Structure formats: structure tokens, C-alpha cells
Amino acid sequence: MSASPAAAPGPVDLLHPTARRDGQAAPARTSAASPKPGPSTLSQATLLLLGVAALVASVAVSVRIGTADVGYADLARTLGSRLGLDVEPLPRLLDSLIWDLRLPRVLMAALVGASLAVCGAVLQAVTRNALADPYLLGVSSGASTGAVAVVVLGVGAGAIGVTGGAFVGAMLSFGLLLLLLRRTALDSVRIVLTGVVVWQLFTALTSLILMASGDADATRAITHWLLGSMAPARWESVVVCAAVTLAGLVVVWLHSTALDGFSFGADTASSLGIDVRTTRRVLLVVTAILTSVAVATVGAIGFVGLIVPHGVRFLVGPLHRALLPFSALAGAIFLVWTDALARIAFAPQEVPVGVFTALLGVPLFLLILRKRGEL
Structure with missing residues (x-):
């Protein structure tokens, strides 16, 4: 896909380093930053099958990881007993450890990783900003x-709940971002700086709410949760998150052609027959819903939506019909292993998973920028 000749000149962004401010195509570069064609459809199908197999294997291995010793045979017996197969049941304590604690936690990590990675890919296309992700844009x-206001202050606790509060907060923050950017050119630097301002504002509001509660134990627990933790995951929350994530991913994938158009600017998308205003609104609302469900369940986890889509582009190319499902798989695998690392790195003390996504995400993102020729 190439930009329409009639497209209005736009600012240079990091997603398309060959663009120039005068709207003309710049000479192709021969460095590693030059876009490369993605693999063939057959290769993508093979990669997809390998990705699914890697995710299943990662889930199985991650269930074993922890302070208590769990074997593959134990996992198989637990699953077999739940499926009604003729297997010898495990002792109740071990069975509960696997079924009620380990499996929901690992599956939640996979769902949240997939959700955040896809949200990052969508925001990077809609805003034409390679640094966009739900965390960085506030x-x-x-x-x-929003979630903390419901939990600590009880605002709307009976009407909307924690997930509803998180959704309202996500929409408010993104609405504020768009309001601050309404009269300015949407170049990469301005979007990032404005997103950081919104992020700091709502972070300060969260801290103010926690300080106002006056409960040291509650403040400590919520602060730990805000850094990202899969420990609270239970089957009820897994089912809700799975339903929302699957529905959101389907809606986003159905707009993959529109996202390809957005990557070249709103004018190009409009010239392709895309209803820019409606499509952008739908994609932003879906992104806010997916982010709010993830935050309400496990807290705020950064860098997944930032680094995963960039890494996937090196494998399958920039077209979103392939980029979105592969980002979901890669994000799921990444967060499953990161959560496993968070469980055992300083065992028996557990480190919030958001700490490790940042520690791993920063060098990985710098490496991606270097390979793109932007560092």
C-alpha cells in the first residue's frame, strides 16, 4: 500500500521514516530501517501454528513454575478430572493449587498480554506514532x-464496579489527551509529550486518592496491585476478561484494512473510502475497554503494547491483518514468561510483573529503535 498522491502533507513520524514533510516519498534507504516485505501466506500460516504451539507450551511450563513442585502429570490429572476422564484425582491441596491458583493466573497473563499488545498496535496506527501504547498515552x-476511586472512595461502587470505574477513567484520560491535541498537528513528539502529561496527572490523582484514604495497609496493597500482579486472578475474572478480549480482538481485526489506511494518515484513509471519524471512534473505544478490563483485573502493566508490535513487524510486516493476531500471540507469550519470572526471581517474595516488563521492555525497545535506524 502506498500513500495517495493527493494526501495532505503531514509531519514526519517514526512509523514511516521514509516520509518527508513536503509529502513526497523520500529515497529508499538500504539500512535496517527500510521496510521489508512480510512472509508469504503459507509462511504466515506456519508461523501462526508455531506461535499457538509456543503459547500452549508456555502455559504448561509456567503452571509448573513456583514455590510448590508441580509436574506435567499433575497438570494432566487435574485437567483430566475436570473433563470427567477416568484419572486418579490429585490430593485436594495440590489440585486446588493448580486449578484455583496457577491456571487462572497463567491464563490471565496470556489474555492481558494479548490485549495490551493489540491495543498498542491499534494506537500506533491510529495516532501514527511509533511510541503510542495504552501506558505511555495515559x-x-x-x-x-478510576479503579482506585471505586475501591478506596466507593465512587460508583454499586452502579459500575471496579471495571466500570476503570473504563470511565480510561475514557476520561484519553478524552483529555484528544482535547489537548485538538488544535495542534499530530506529530510524534507532541503526542508523546502530551501523553506523558496526562499520565502524570492521573498518576498524581491516584496517589492523592491513596493518601486521602489514610489506611497504610490498603495503600500498600493497592500500590502493589497498581504495579501489575496476576495473583488476584480467579476463574470468574478470567472468563470475563476472555470474553471481552476475544470480542475486542475480533472488532479490531475486522478494521485491519482501515488501520492500514490510518498508518498513512487520515487523508489517505478517507481517500480509500474509510469513514475516518466513526472508525477512529470505534477503535479508540475498543482500546479503552480492553485497557480498562486489563487494569481493573491485574493493574497497570507497561511496555507490552509498546515493544511487542514493533518486534512482530520484523517477522510478518506492517499489514494489520497479520500484525494483529501475531501481536496477540507474542504479547501472550511475553507476559506469561514475564509473570513466571516475577514469581521465582526473589521467591518466596513476589515482584509485581509490571516491574519486570519495564526492566525487560526498556532494553528491548532501545534495540528495536537501533535496528530501525532511529537511535
Whole structure:
């Protein structure tokens, strides 16, 4: 896909380093930053099958990881007993450890990783900003503020609940971002700087709410949760998150052609027959819903939506029909292993998973920028 000749000149962004301010195509570069064609459809199908197999294997291995010794045979017996197969049941304590604690936690990590990675890919296309993700643009911090307001202050607790509060906070933060950017050119630097301002504002509001509660134990627990933790995951929350994530991913994938158009600017998308205003609104609302559900369930986790889509582009190319499902798989695998690391790195003490996503995400993102020729 190439930009329409009639497209209005736009600012240079990091997603398309060959663009120039005068709207003309710049000479192709021969460095590693030059876009490369993605693999063939057959290769993508093979990669997809390998990705699914890697995710299943990652889930199985991650269930074993922890302070208590769990074997593959134990996992098979637990699953077999739940499926009504003729297997010898495990002792109740071990069975509960696997079924009620380990499996929901690992599956939640996979769902949240997939959701955040896809949200990052969508925001990077809609805003034409390679640094966009729910965390950096303030959506996660807004969702955190909304969830904390419900939990600590009881605002709307009976009517909307924690997930509803997180959704309201996410929409408020993103609405504020768009309001601040309404009269300015949407170049990469301005979007990032404005997103950081919104992020800091809602982070400060969250801290203010926690300080106002006056409960040291509650403040400590919520602060730990805000850094990202899969420990609270239970089957009820897994089912809700799975339903919302699956529905959101389907809606986003159905707009994959529109996202390809957005990557070249709103004018190009409009010239392709895309209803820019409606499509952008739908995609932003879906992104806010996915982010709010993730934050309400496990807290704010950064860098997944930032680094995963960039890494996937090196494998399958920039077209979103392939980029979105592969980002979901890669995000799921990444967060499953990161959560496993968070469980055992300083065992028996557990580190919030958001700490490790940042520690791993920063060098990985710098490596991606270097390979793109932007560092």
C-alpha cells in the first residue's frame, strides 16, 4: 500500500521514516530501517501454528513454575478430572493449587498480554506514532485512577464496579489527551509529550486518592496491585476478561484494512473510502475497554503494547491483518514468561510483573529503535 498522491502533507513520524514533510516519498534507504516485505501466506500460516504451539507450551511450563513442585502429570490429572476422564484425582491441596491458583493466573497473563499488545498496535496506527501504547498515552493511568476511586472512595461502587470505574477513567484520560491535541498537528513528539502529561496527572490523582484514604495497609496493597500482579486472578475474572478480549480482538481485526489506511494518515484513509471519524471512534473505544478490563483485573502493566508490535513487524510486516493476531500471540507469550519470572526471581517474595516488563521492555525497545535506524 502506498500513500495517495493527493494526501495532505503531514509531519514526519517514526512509523514511516521514509516520509518527508513536503509529502513526497523520500529515497529508499538500504539500512535496517527500510521496510521489508512480510512472509508469504503459507509462511504466515506456519508461523501462526508455531506461535499457538509456543503459547500452549508456555502455559504448561509456567503452571509448573513456583514455590510448590508441580509436574506435567499433575497438570494432566487435574485437567483430566475436570473433563470427567477416568484419572486418579490429585490430593485436594495440590489440585486446588493448580486449578484455583496457577491456571487462572497463567491464563490471565496470556489474555492481558494479548490485549495490551493489540491495543498498542491499534494506537500506533491510529495516532501514527511509533511510541503510542495504552501506558505511555495515559490510558492505563486513567484506568488505574478510576479503579482506585471505586475501591478506596466507593465512587460508583454499586452502579459500575471496579471495571466500570476503570473504563470511565480510561475514557476520561484519553478524552483529555484528544482535547489537548485538538488544535495542534499530530506529530510524534507532541503526542508523546502530551501523553506523558496526562499520565502524570492521573498518576498524581491516584496517589492523592491513596493518601486521602489514610489506611497504610490498603495503600500498600493497592500500590502493589497498581504495579501489575496476576495473583488476584480467579476463574470468574478470567472468563470475563476472555470474553471481552476475544470480542475486542475480533472488532479490531475486522478494521485491519482501515488501520492500514490510518498508518498513512487520515487523508489517505478517507481517500480509500474509510469513514475516518466513526472508525477512529470505534477503535479508540475498543482500546479503552480492553485497557480498562486489563487494569481493573491485574493493574497497570507497561511496555507490552509498546515493544511487542514493533518486534512482530520484523517477522510478518506492517499489514494489520497479520500484525494483529501475531501481536496477540507474542504479547501472550511475553507476559506469561514475564509473570513466571516475577514469581521465582526473589521467591518466596513476589515482584509485581509490571516491574519486570519495564526492566525487560526498556532494553528491548532501545534495540528495536537501533535496528530501525532511529537511535
